[in-house]
Amino acid sequence: MGGTFDPIHHGHLVAASEVAQSFDLDEVVFVPTGRPWQKEHVSPSEHRYLMTVIATASNPRFTVSRVDVDRDGMTYTVDTLKDLRERMPDADLFFISGADAVEQILSWKDVDRLWELAHFIAVSRPGHELSLSGLSGEHVSLLEVPALSISSTDCRERVARGFPVWYLVPDGVVQYIAKHGLYGEKATKR
């Protein structure tokens, strides 16, 4: 599952867990982006990587990859998938995305190459229609997952306003944000 994870939240974790169950996956690899070219003002990748490690540590089926964080330049999924394929030559690769990301996929770099590298799984997300958006069902599967109306943008804005993010993100991530003063945190009651 690729994402900017700024920060990772329970919407990401529930989506990953549902896909793992429904598609009988051995492992879900979370891949935090290095420099996402369609997003501005992103937190340093080491913070996003470490929050992802903290959030996934307790699940034996979840792992985190540094392939995007360690690659120079902008992050493109075509490179992510090539790097993962090199590291896992025998694996069947699936790329998990939310409905909003799938709406944009035709704008991604080397989109035609993507279908050769992985099968895509689009999960439902509140506020977005889950549809193939003109993509082929041969390359993309759709999956309804429990609806959690959480976004990283909302989490960042809440922290900046001094509102709690407990129960929106894992406890360790709440503590990591406070410890490193991410998102312009104002003092909050805990």
Ligand SMILES: Nc1ncnc2c1ncn2[C@@H]1O[C@H](COP(=O)(O)OP(=O)(O)OP(=O)(O)O)[C@@H](O)[C@H]1O
């Ligand atoms: N609540 C959610 N339910 C289902 N999928 C989600 C949810 N939140 C994010 N996703 C999906 O997870 C992937 C990574 O998301 P990302 O890290 O960009 O989080 P985000 O909440 O969309 O962030 P931001 O608000 O900063 O854009 C994307 O494919 C996105 O569609």
Ligand SMILES: O=C(O)c1ccc[n+]([C@@H]2O[C@H](COP(=O)([O-])O)[C@@H](O)[C@H]2O)c1
């Ligand atoms: O390859 C691309 O051109 C591309 C463009 C936008 C997003 N992506 C990937 O989509 C995933 C979700 O991205 P984001 O920005 O919504 O967190 C993440 O793995 C990104 O690298 C990929």
